[in-house]
Each structure stands twice: as C-alpha cells, then as structure tokens.
Amino acid sequence: MQVEPEKNAAMLLERLDCGVVHLDDTGKVLLVNSKAEELLHVQRGRVLGRRVDMLPLRTPLYRVLSEDSQDAPVEMSLEGTVIQVRSFGLPAGCGGGELYQLRDVTAERKERRQREEFVAMMTHDLKSPLTVIMGYIQALVGEKAKIDASLHLFLGEMDKSSAKMLSMIDDVLDAYRLEAGLLQIDRCRCDIRPLLEGCSRDGEREAAVHGSSFQSELCDEIPPLELDSKQISRVFANLIGNAVKFTPRRGTITFSSEVRDGFLRVQVADTGIGIPPEELPRIFNKYFRAQGAHGFKGTGLGLTISKAIVEAHGGSIGVESTAGKGSRFSVLLPLREEGSHLSVKVQGQETD
C-alpha cells in the first residue's frame, strides 16, 4: 500500500519519543505531536490555530514556548518533569515560523545528580586518609636530620605528590559544591598586596623547581578590597600553576598587577604551549582540557572554579593566547563592590 509522503511524515512525528511543536510567523500553533501533548499536558484540539501569546499565561505550552531557546537549550521543570526545550527558526520553504523540540530529561538529570553526589562523597572520604598520610610525611620532613639522606628525595616526592592529589580532590569537591550552590564566598575588607606577594613567592618556588623563570611586576598602592582572600589566592595559584605546568623548561612566567579605571587587574602570562583559537572559547567549561594538555596532569576544573570565584566578587576573567607562543590570563576585580557573604552557583555547563 502506498502512503502519501505528508501522511507518512505526520505518522513518523507521532511515533517520535520527543515532543514537537510548530508555530507560524505570527506565533499561531500549527502542529503539536502526541509526545508534546503528553509533556505539556495539553490537548492539541484546544490549541491548534490559536496564537501562543493569547493562551493563559500559566499553561505549560505558553511557559515553555515563551522561553528563548534558540541559541542554547533551556530546561524547565513542569510538575516534577524536567523538560529540555530547543527551538529552530524554519526557512520559508519548510513552512517558516519556529519549530520546538521537547525532551524529557528527568531521568538523565536524576542520574547526573546521583553520580555527582557519589563523586562528592568518594572524594570527601578520600580526603581524610590522605590528610593523615600528609601529616605523617610532614612529621618525617621535620625529622629529616634523623633520616638517611638517600631517603630525602623520596620524602620530597611523596610530599609533592600528596599535595597535588589533595588539590585535585579539592577541585572535584568544589566543582560539586559550585553546581549545588554550596561553595561559600566570605568576603571581608583586606589588603591584597601581601596576598599577591605570597602568591608570587609560591610561584617563584614552583617555577624554579620546573626550571623556568618567574617575574613579579606588582604595583604599589592598591586600595583595600572586599575579598574572600583564601578563594582569591586559590584563583591566582591556579593560574600560576597552569602557567608553570604548560610552559616548557626555561620559559618565563610573569605575574603582574595594575590599578586602572576602578579595577585591579592581575595578569599571569607565560611563554608556554598556548591554546589554539578553536579551543579558546571552551577553556572555562567544566572538565575541558585542550588537546595540548594531554600528558599533563589535571582535572579541567581549575578554570571553571576560578571563573565562578572571580565572578562572585563582581569581577571577570579572560584569556588571550597564541598556540606555541604562550598565554595571558587576566583577572579584573572591581575596587568597590557591595555584599560580603554569598554562595556561588554555576550552571552545569559541561564540555561537549
């Protein structure tokens, strides 16, 4: 039996496991498939031919279709179901107007939350024994004189590796806290110059171990800032750590600051491997690691966390880079910013 192509297309749409809604250029509903009826609790007979903006404001169809979901999918919770909406403008040849695709992502989101909770629990539990091990290593370092000199090197390596492991665990835990809105930022008035000097000293040591040189170009006279100094130190330590890590031996890392136009600008520049232009826009995404980062240890979380911390201070973070030549990360912190205690939350923006 021959089925007409249009009827065939309509039958296929009915069988799809995702909702489809088509509006014409004036916002009139032209099509609602049965999955969309189910997801939006609507009977198509009641809405076909009607303009969406004339529907009662609280109807799910109105709520879902009035979101701007063209550039990136939008997620909405409707009576316990999480629906992901994505819309596409259709060319006149395909009937024009706007096509909406609706997916039920409730199970996926629940699974993701459970996975994250599991990772958070695991990393938290890994931290306690690691802290004990680090305590004993530190105790042995303190007793260096009593220990055979041939073991000093081993001890130093154990100390470095356990500190690295702890910092990676902290990154995973903080990424979870960020997602759950639990990363606390406690700001108070502080003098940032000693903080920058501390980061600079640590950076100098790190660069020396790595065989690179470190230049510090810090400005004087920075007015006191409202900061969470622990979290902001972490941002600079992460940027400096990355600069050292991604710069081959005998490179140069420059740590500088300046006050201009109501902002403190802190920059970390390196002469390292750089980041290709096509990867640059994704550099702050969760878990993103550029192709060139394979072979270097890391989680791909440091920049995501740093960005969230800086933005919680009303600031911004940016990067300029040339592949093979080096990178420059800039942090801008406003000199005046209200508010002192807040917790930060970022959307679950993952790399693709």
Ligand code: ADP
């Ligand atoms: P990690 O360093 O743990 O991989 P980050 O979130 O700190 O994670 O950085 C994400 C990615 O950004 C890195 O894996 C690397 O590809 C790139 N990147 C960051 N800083 C630099 C840098 N200074 N030079 C070159 N690439 C960098």
